[in-house]
Amino acid sequence: MSTGVLGKTVRGFSEALTQTLVAEDSAHGRGLLQALDPRVKLVGLLALVVAAALSRKLAVMAALFGLGIVLALASRLSLWSLAKRVWVVAFGFTFMIAAPALFLTPGVAVYRLGSLAITAQGLRSALLLIARVETAVTLSSLLVLTTPWMHLLKALRTLLVPVEVIMLLAMTHRYVVLLTETANAMFESRQSRVVGRLNGQQQRRLMVNTGGVLLSKTLEMGNQVFLAMQARGFRGEVRLLNEFRMRARDYVAISGFAVAAVAAVAAGR
Amino acid sequence: MAERVASEEVSSAVLEFEAADVRYEYERVAALQGLSLQVSAGERIALLGANGSGKSTLLRLMDALHFACGGTLRFRGAALTEAAMEDDGFALGFRRRVGLVFQNPDIQLFNPTVFDEVAFGPLQLGWPRAEILERVHATLAWIGAEHLKDRAPYRLSGGEKKRVALASVVVLDPDVLLLDEPTASLDPRSQSQVIELLESWNDGRKTIITATHQLEILGEISERAVVLKSGAVVADAAPAEVLANTELLESANLIHSHRHLHGGVPHKHPSPYLRHEHHQH
Numbered sequence: 001m002s003t004g005v006l007g008k009t010v011r012g013f014s015e016a017l018t019q020t021l022v023a024e025d026s027a028h029g030r031g032l033l034q035a036l037d038p039r040v041k042l043v044g045l046l047a048l049v050v051a052a053a054l055s056r057k058l059a060v061m062a063a064l065f066g067l068g069i070v071l072a073l074a075s076r077l078s079l080w081s082l083a084k085r086v087w088v089v090a091f092g093f094t095f096m097i098a099a100p101a102l103f104l105t106p107g108v109a110v111y112r113l114g115s116l117a118i119t120a121q122g123l124r125s126a127l128l129l130i131a132r133v134e135t136a137v138t139l140s141s142l143l144v145l146t147t148p149w150m151h152l153l154k155a156l157r158t159l160l161v162p163v164e165v166i167m168l169l170a171m172t173h174r175y176v177v178l179l180t181e182t183a184n185a186m187f188e189s190r191q192s193r194v195v196g197r198l199n200g201q202q203q204r205r206l207m208v209n210t211g212g213v214l215l216s217k218t219l220e221m222g223n224q225v226f227l228a229m230q231a232r233g234f235r236g237e238v239r240l241l242n243e244f245r246m247r248a249r250d251y252v253a254i255s256g257f258a259v260a261a262v263a264a265v266a267a268g269r
Numbered sequence: 270m271a272e273r274v275a276s277e278e279v280s281s282a283v284l285e286f287e288a289a290d291v292r293y294e295y296e297r298v299a300a301l302q303g304l305s306l307q308v309s310a311g312e313r314i315a316l317l318g319a320n321g322s323g324k325s326t327l328l329r330l331m332d333a334l335h336f337a338c339g340g341t342l343r344f345r346g347a348a349l350t351e352a353a354m355e356d357d358g359f360a361l362g363f364r365r366r367v368g369l370v371f372q373n374p375d376i377q378l379f380n381p382t383v384f385d386e387v388a389f390g391p392l393q394l395g396w397p398r399a400e401i402l403e404r405v406h407a408t409l410a411w412i413g414a415e416h417l418k419d420r421a422p423y424r425l426s427g428g429e430k431k432r433v434a435l436a437s438v439v440v441l442d443p444d445v446l447l448l449d450e451p452t453a454s455l456d457p458r459s460q461s462q463v464i465e466l467l468e469s470w471n472d473g474r475k476t477i478i479t480a481t482h483q484l485e486i487l488g489e490i491s492e493r494a495v496v497l498k499s500g501a502v503v504a505d506a507a508p509a510e511v512l513a514n515t516e517l518l519e520s521a522n523l524i525h526s527h528r529h530l531h532g533g534v535p536h537k538h539p540s541p542y543l544r545h546e547h548h549q550h
Contacts, residue, residue, distance in 0.1 A: 150380070150381070150385070221376065224373070225379055227329070227334045228376050228377045228379065229379065231369045232364065232368075232389055232390035232393055232438070232441075233360075233365075234389075235357065235393070239393055241385075241388055241392060
């Protein structure tokens with residue numbers, strides 16, 4: 001396997017596919033969040049995300065992040081996997097956005113890099129942004145990783161999310177799996193016919209060309225999947241064998257989520 | 270309209286499908302060109318044709334997934350149009366009676382587990398929970414896949430996927446089963462299993478329309494063969510009659526003659542499927 005851009009892309013697609021499939025496995029696992037009614041998880045975790053977005057204190061953010069870790073452990077999710085899939089990626093993107101604030105925010109200089117100074121206020125702003133994103137992404141991931149996709153759609157529908165949005169989400173999920181499968185096969189097929197090493201420009205051109213073909217192929221396949229769903233009676237309304245039923249633990253959980261969210265908002269002002 | 274479909278009784282006299290001068294274009298390419306065909310209840314029909322002859326398109330029109338650009342296609346007297354399928358009552362009644370098994374099982378299998386996959390159709394049609402459980406278990410037992418019920422469909426072998434795809438439609442016990450290349454890309458054992466399943470499911474009252482270009486299964490899956498070429502019907506006869514017509518089969522690209530050498534003498538085989546064919550070396 002090439003170590004160039006192409007090789008990395010192939011591995012990237014393979015990993016994306018594996019992660020999508022693993023997420024469905026973990027959603028069927030036995031853990032705290034998996035045992036809860038999807039509506040409770042959806043509302044509860046969403047409330048914590050909103051609390052994180054409203055909070056202006058690092059300590060509160062750290063507490064919410066800590067709660068996320070506790071919930072992940074109680075739901076038997078791998079922290080290592082969470083770190084690789086969620087935290088590192090979220091940090092990378094957020095850092096790029098937050099970095100200018102380190103230098104541009106007026107305030108007391110705490111460190112100097114030549115003529116540029118990192119200010120205490122800038123450092124706090126950047127840390128706050130990174131902490132807020134990491135916490136929100138962690139809590140959102142918990143929802144996705146502990147809830148079968150169809151249950152999540154059903155929960156969204158019971159919260160009056162329009163049918164059109166549900167259909168879009170249903171298609172997107174299947175589309176992602178098809179996209180990764182097709183991309184993987186296409187890149188491997190390319191690799192099997194590439195002799196010698198391609199330079200960077202050739203690899204980039206190859207990727208751009210393949211991307212175009214891939215897009216049209218997967219759109220077509222996505223359309224076929226939708227037809228297959230329609231053929232068996234799907235009309236946008238998600239139906240499940242086991243209808244959601246609130247039990248005692250769900251009431252306890254939603255109360256816990258509500259208390260945590262309200263406390264975080266109050267303490268984070 | 271839903272009542273009209275529901276009130277129809279299946280009998281040999283009932284016309285299931287009636288296509289009159291049906292035309293369909295896909296991205297400005299004509300896929301069906303004035304196709305006319307009548308299908309009676311209980312018939313087992315093979316749609317024969319080379320790739321691109323319009324077989325799959327016709328099946329999709331019959332399953333009301335696409336709609337004719339011209340001409341009319343009726344199911345038990347009701348025109349299959351976009352407007353008709355927007356009526357929930359009609360659409361659900363139609364989906365209950367007509368099932369389509371796609372050629373590519375990967376497209377058809379989109380649920381997280383085999384059990385969910387087979388239960389998907391009955392759930393959409395709003396069947397009672399107890400009935401769904403009973404029918405899904407019975408259907409999984411029928412295809413010999415009870416042990417696979419918790420497996421993810423993408424982890425199945427090609428033959429298993431095809432059987433689950435078949436089960437996901439047959440669980441609804443439709444009156445009409447449309448099959449798009451049901452044995453394509455399967456090993457011989459899996460091919461036999463699929464054909465045997467179809468035979469065991471059919472109680473003689475089901476209408477089964479199979480699109481295929483595999484002539485070797487023709488006798489097993491049909492009593493009537495309709496040959497398509499360039500989106501139109503070019504022959505409609507008994508399978509034996511169609512198989513005997515070498516000229517027709519060659520013109521529809523269903524067989525090809527090939528030349529080779531035996532002992533340095535060049536000669537020609539018209540078809541590997543025509544077993545009555547003898548030639549001398």
